[in-house]
Amino acid sequence: MDASVKCLVNSISRFIHLVLCQTIKPVPIQKHYRIVADLLKLLKPVLDEVVDYKMHSDEIIYKECEELDMAINEAREFIENWSPKMSKIITALKSESLLMKIRSSSLKICYILCRLLQSSSSNSNLTGIQEIQCLKHEKITEKIEEAIRSQRNNVFPCTKDLMKITELLGLTSQELLKESIAVEKERMNAEVSEIKGELDQINQIVDLVSHIRDCMVKTGRFEATTGIAIPPYFCCPLSSELMLDPVIVASGQTYERSSIQKWLDHGLTICPKTHQMLMHTNLIPNYTVKAMVASWCEENNVKLPFNSDHTTVVSVPSLPDHVSSQVLVRTDSFKCSVYSSNSTSRSSLEVGNGFDKQKRGVSPILCGEKSNGCYSREKCHISPEHSYNHSRSESTSSAPFSIDSVPPALIEVSGKPSKPEIVNELSGEITSECYATPPNKESGISPWLSVKQLHISKTKAEVVGNEHLNNLYKESSSLNSVSEELATASHAKRLVEDLRSNSKEVQTTAAEELRRLAKHNVENRIVIGQSGAITPLLSLLYSETNLTQEHAVTALLNLSINEDNKVMIAEAGAIEPLIHVLKTGNDGAKENSAAALFSLSVLEEYKARIGRSGAVKALVNLLGSGTLRGKKDAATALFNLSIFHENKARIVQAGAVKYLVELMDPDTGMIDKAVALLANLSTIGEGRLAIVRGGGIPLLVEIVESGSQRGKENAASILLQLCLHSPKFCTLILQEGAVPPLVGLSQSGTPRAKEKAQQLLSHFRNQRGGATGKGKS
Incomplete structure (x- = not known):
């Protein structure tokens, strides 16, 4: 008995100390655990007295102390493992469940101790027990549970309850987007674990979040500056915000680009609204909705920001003079399809970087300057087999980039095609030579639109929108001859x-x-x-x-x-002057200097020269402290330089790995770029050590589990390099729970990803077999 009570007292002390030290845990976690701490503070003196006076007790209190000890330790582990990326709803349900369990066990112990202490002179402890019995708390999950009950009865949850849940949990539009991503990832994990009860509950929570999103859209959003109610059909179904850059996904649904891109960047490949599996992750601009939103903004004097980092349709007179006078299009996808009419494939490079060696023919044509986030390019061809994604590269190098072909989109207005342009992500400009093939030359509408959507597209609002777009087209065409001055x-x-x-x-x-x-x-x-x-x-x-x-x-x-x-x-x-710009220039100059170095590194003999010149350190500095565009340019240049083996050590020694590990966070939008470069660096010992010391293993395992197909492929390749060269690293990878996602990848990844996953799993089995053999001998 004494031992169990002493263990319980020790657990209580540790828990109280942990709660008091927590300053960053948000509601509801903080509120729940402060209640638990208050309760345990009242219980601890009573238990201390039981230990001090060695009071006699029965088997019942012994069991209750053990149960309470387990519940407290479970709660402590939950706090320690909590992450801001976890679902707020699931967190609230779990933490309140633990609170109720601790309170119930504490009360049972109090009832028993009340009987034992009645003969004692310790009236203060009796008072403490009575306070525990009277301690109340407001159940903040009551509305959540009520909404889930309604769903199970096939009844739409009460709007008032849904709004109360968003208020209690602080689910703003961006927080709701994070919540949607978090619960969907929980659902995927529950499917893998195949625990039916858990999966059923997660599915109910996924439906609840969907209802909350619908509710927030239907009850009305208000434009921040004017206070005007935003029409529900202009709000993104995922974030509930006004769609300034609407795009269509494979299921035919339209979302705000930045919101759906975050969803996809977390490895989620189902439609948030319909829960259909997306056959591809291409984002097709929805110009009809975009024109309608622009028209609504104009009518209501709502300022429409044209300097967004995403696809933007703008009229030429409003552009600065260094921006192309055409209608500009920009996509944040790493994937692009690039063509060449006046250049031939120049080199076939065999990459010995620890990956499967692949012959790759790439035309080393440079793409032009920065303007509204897009790059000018001559038409060139890049094999979709390449293992690195970089959407901006000004010079499309012979490096093994993984640029997957997508159905490009052509802007069409009232049956008139826009000037052919290529769609790409990197900073730079769109030139008149560049073009992209339309998904539907008849209408300019995505082929994935449903019949219902096509019917809706013939409404009067669309006609107004098309007239607006047509005006933009005419304005841009009128200035086109000027912009192409010879x-x-x-x-x-x-x-x-x-x-x-x-x-x-x-x-x-x-x-x-x-x-x-x-x-x-x-x-x-x-x-x-x-x-x-x-x-x-x-x-x-x-x-x-x-x-x-x-x-x-x-x-x-x-x-x-x-x-x-x-x-x-x-x-x-040019190398030294470009390095000087990297060190001293403004943001735009640094970005384009990095892109220029990348362009020069296409010339094979210059990979070594650039590496030996000191450019690597300057590029790594840009990777660590530059703008997002600058970081992407630096990553591209460093990747191309890393193909030359001698440069790998220079890149590692310059401190690139630390920044690359940080860039594996989904919020940066640079996961695939960072992992591709790390895959090259993992082929040398210094690189592997830096990856492990930088805390890269947990992130790599997470990418194998929920990254893009290319990200999973390169992450598996890095993990294989680590395992093959160090049993210690192999153990660390196993401790991070790498086996389940690797099993999944071995069954559903790309051919190369499957091969890497199978090699890793085979290596794990061989290690276990070797250890067993040594044990028997």
């Missing part, structure tokens, strides 16, 4: 002379003009390159005027789309 040799030479002027203003203007001319036209790049512009542009990279420096580096970037120019830029000694 440069004559004499004009180019005058601009080159201006680059050498003593006037900083003249230099800046000339660099900006060359940047603009090189942005759009193949012939202009050739003329400018032959006019001798490269050397003076390189000298302006040392300019103390940030704007001049940015125009110069971006002009060089656009010029390097041409193969002859690329070679001339490299031979003119």
Whole structure:
């Protein structure tokens, strides 16, 4: 008896200390466990007296002490393992269940101790027991349980109850998006564990979150600045926010791009609304809804932000002069399809990076400068087999990138196709040479739209929207001839002379003009390159005027789309000036400098030169402290450099692994890029050690479980490298619970991912077999 009570007292002390030290746990966890701590504070002196006076007790109190001890330890573990990424609803239900269990056990012990202490003189302890018996708490899960009961009876939960749940748990629109992702991941985990009762409860919670989302949309959202009610059909079904960048998924449903992209980035491949399995993860812009939203915003004087990081349709007059005068399109997907009409596949590179060696033919054509988040490109072809995703690369290198082909989208307005453009994510510009094939040339509407949606698309609102888009098209077309101005040799030479002027203003203007001319036209790049512009542009990279420096580096970037120019830029000694820009330039200049280095690294002999020049450290610094666009450019450049074996150690020694591990967080949107680069670095000992020391194993296991197909493939490859070279690392991987997701990957991943998963599982079995054999001998 004494031993069980002493253990219980010790557990109570540890629990109280843990709760008092918690300062970041949000409601409802904090509220629940402070109640538990208050209850246990009252119980502890009573138990202390039982131990001090060695009071006689029976078997019942012995069992109750053991049960309470187990419940307290379970609650303590729950607090320690809690993460902000966990579902708030599931957390509330679990924590309240533990609270009730602890309270029930405490009361049972109190009833027994009341009897034992009645003969004792300790009236204070009797008072403490009475306080425990009188301690009440408000059940914040009451509304949740009531809503779930309604669902089980096939009744839609009460709107008032649903709104109360969102209020109690603080489910704002963004929090609701996180909640949707969290409960869906819990559902996937429950399916794997095959615990029927648990899966049934999770399914009920998934339905509840869906009802809450519908309720938030139907009850009305209000625009922040004007207070005007937003029409429900303009709100994203996933985040309940106004859809400024609506996209269609494979199920035919429309969502806000940023919301559905977060959903997909967490490895979720079902439609949040219909729960259909998505046959692909391509996001097709819904221009009809976008036009309707724009029209509604205009009518209600709601400011529509055009500088979003996502797909944007804009009219030319509102754009800065360095942005393409066409209707610009941008996608945050890493996946793109790129074509070439005037370039041939230049190299077939066999990559010896610890992956399966694959021959890859890639046209080393550079894609142009930054503008509204998109990159100018000549048309080039990239094999969908590549194992690295990078949507911006200004130069489409011979590196083994994994750029999966998607059905590209063409903007069409009232039957008129827009200027052909290529859709891509990286910073840069869209040139007139680039194009993408439409999913449906007849209507400009996604082929996945349902019959009902096609019927709705003929409404008056759509006609108004199409007229609005048509106006945008006409405006952009009217300025198109200006934006594609051809440069004559004499004009180019005058601009080159201006680059050498003593006037900083003249230099800046000339660099900006060359940047603009090189942005759009193949012939202009050739003329400018032959006019001798490269050397003076390189000298302006040392300019103390940030704007001049940015125009110069971006002009060089656009010029390097041409193969002859690329070679001339490299031979003119561009590496050092570009490194200088990486260290001293503004954000835009740094981004385009990193992209230019990537472009030069396409030339095989320059991978080694760039690596030895000190560029690696500057790129790693950009990877750690740059803008999101800069980080993506740095990751692309470093990946291409890492193909040259000698550079791998330089990248690791520069501290890249720490940043890459941080970028494996889904919120960064850079998981696939980070994992692909880490896969190359994991082929050397220093790289493997840095990955483990940086805390990469848990994140890699999580990516194997819930990442994209390409992410899972590269994560499995890294884990295999770690296991093959260190039994200690292998043990750490097993301790992170890698076996279940690897089993799943071995059955449903890409062919290469399946192979890596099977090799890992086989390695685990062999290790166990070897250990068993040693034990028997």
